[in-house]
Amino acid sequence: MNHSTPAREATLRDTTITPTVDFDREGTQYGFLKLPYSSDQSAWGCIMIPVTVLKNGDGPTALLTGGNHGDEYEGITALLKLTQTLKAEDIQGRVIIVPAMNYPAVCSGTRTSPIDKGNMNRAFPGDPQGSITERIADYFQRYLIPQCDYALDIHSGGKTLDFIPFSAAHRLPDKKQEALCIEGARCFGTPATMIMFELDADSLYDTAVESQGKVFVTTELRGGGTTTPDSMRLADTGVSNFLKFAGILPGKPVLPDAPVMQLDMPDASCYVISTHKGILELTRNLGDTVIKGDLIARIHPLERTGTEPAEYHAQRSGILAARRYPALADMGDTLAVIADLIP
Numbered sequence: 217m218n219h220s221t222p223a224r225e226a227t228l229r230d231t232t233i234t235p236t237v238d239f240d241r242e243g244t245q246y247g248f249l250k251l252p253y254s255s256d257q258s259a260w261g262c263i264m265i266p267v268t269v270l271k272n273g274d275g276p277t278a279l280l281t282g283g284n285h286g287d288e289y290e291g292i293t294a295l296l297k298l299t300q301t302l303k304a305e306d307i308q309g310r311v312i313i314v315p316a317m318n319y320p321a322v323c324s325g326t327r328t329s330p331i332d333k334g335n336m337n338r339a340f341p342g343d344p345q346g347s348i349t350e351r352i353a354d355y356f357q358r359y360l361i362p363q364c365d366y367a368l369d370i371h372s373g374g375k376t377l378d379f380i381p382f383s384a385a386h387r388l389p390d391k392k393q394e395a396l397c398i399e400g401a402r403c404f405g406t407p408a409t410m411i412m413f414e415l416d417a418d419s420l421y422d423t424a425v426e427s428q429g430k431v432f433v434t435t436e437l438r439g440g441g442t443t444t445p446d447s448m449r450l451a452d453t454g455v456s457n458f459l460k461f462a463g464i465l466p467g468k469p470v471l472p473d474a475p476v477m478q479l480d481m482p483d484a485s486c487y488v489i490s491t492h493k494g495i496l497e498l499t500r501n502l503g504d505t506v507i508k509g510d511l512i513a514r515i516h517p518l519e520r521t522g523t524e525p526a527e528y529h530a531q532r533s534g535i536l537a538a539r540r541y542p543a544l545a546d547m548g549d550t551l552a553v554i555a556d557l558i559p
């Protein structure tokens with residue numbers, strides 16, 4: 217696991233990131249996490265990651281992040297909007313908002329950083345002397361996560377995936393913490409909640425936050441590298457719902473009228489992984505109920521005409537919760553995710 221140990225902490229140098237805000241100061245502050253980066257464009261330059269801190273008296277701290285992946289826009293947009301509207305006097309406690317966690321990736325509209333190809337959500341616990349992405353991860357790991365009680369990290373599918381919108385938590389060894397995370401996901405207010413199974417959990421931001429004992433909620437709110445009015449409504453409501461759940465904003469979360477669909481990804485067989493290269497044709501829609509054995513996708517080979525497509529059949533029954541977004545598919549791509557519907 218990636219959990220920090222006292223031995224590891226002792227060998228780590230201080231971060232090279234300097235915040236221009238004081239996290240302990242009362243009131244509303246707009247500033248930057250300033251990360252020195254010497255480049256061809258700027259010999260003595262810095263990467264300036266925007267951060268907002270709001271503090272009003274005693275109370276819990278929520279850490280809100282978007283742009284962990286640079287092409288997932290609901291979180292980036294909702295958190296930029298929140299920094300315009302939320303003021304310290306509205307809250308009790310503290311809110312730290314970083315709308316563009318992997319700022320270089322967000323600026324280039326790509327999942328990973330153009331500087332080091334770093335995938336923020338595979339970079340934890342990070343390294344203060346590592347690549348730019350690892351340095352940002354380390355700053356969250358050792359400086360920001362420890363300051364929070366609640367963390368919300370808003371993801372979507374990005375350019376290559378599309379999801380039915382859901383908020384999510386993970387199975388955790390501490391069942392009390394797990395129950396709080398699941399309750400936080402429910403309070404976010406999406407039409408579905410998911411217990412997520414991760415293919416490579418160890419280097420995730422999620423795991424870094426959870427292993428520090430915090431209440432953590434993540435999301436997948438559509439995808440395709442853009443937003444829709446519906447997905448933005450969910451993100452905007454979800455952010456304010458999360459702060460209500462944390463007791464930082466007054467009032468109760470605004471929840472959907474219809475019953476919430478509870479989904480579960482119990483193991484890796486939920487993932488339909490491509491073993492062909494070609495043009496993807498999904499035969500079922502996102503949100504459809506599929507039965508084990510149903511045809512869910514074809515991949516048509518591009519190399520020649522008159523050739524049968526490869527067929528993909530559901531290995532389990534459930535709800536089609538995610539799909540590959542671009543039609544062009546390669547071996548190893550996740551074509552679909554089938555999640556269990558918990559009655």
Ligand SMILES: [Zn+2]
Nearest residue numbers: 285288371372
């Ligand atoms: Zn993501």
